[in-house]
Amino acid sequence: MNREEVTLLGFEIVAYAGDARSKLLEALKAAEAGDFDKADALVEEANACIADAHMLKQAY
Numbered sequence: 001m002n003r004e005e006v007t008l009l010g011f012e013i014v015a016y017a018g019d020a021r022s023k024l025l026e027a028l029k030a031a032e033a034g035d036f037d038k039a040d041a042l043v044e045e046a047n048a049c050i051a052d053a054h055m056l057k058q059a060y
Contacts, residue, residue: 009056016053020046 027042
């Protein structure tokens, strides 16, 4: 893996982490509003983002 590929991989992992963070913040707002079903769904989506980042790392 060359330097450019490592850089791109890093950007992709950071993007997945950002998506997960956004979903978790939205889940927190939903929970504060009492919408726990939506909060649970958003937490699951955030977990999927983290898993995708992990799988991306494993592919290289």
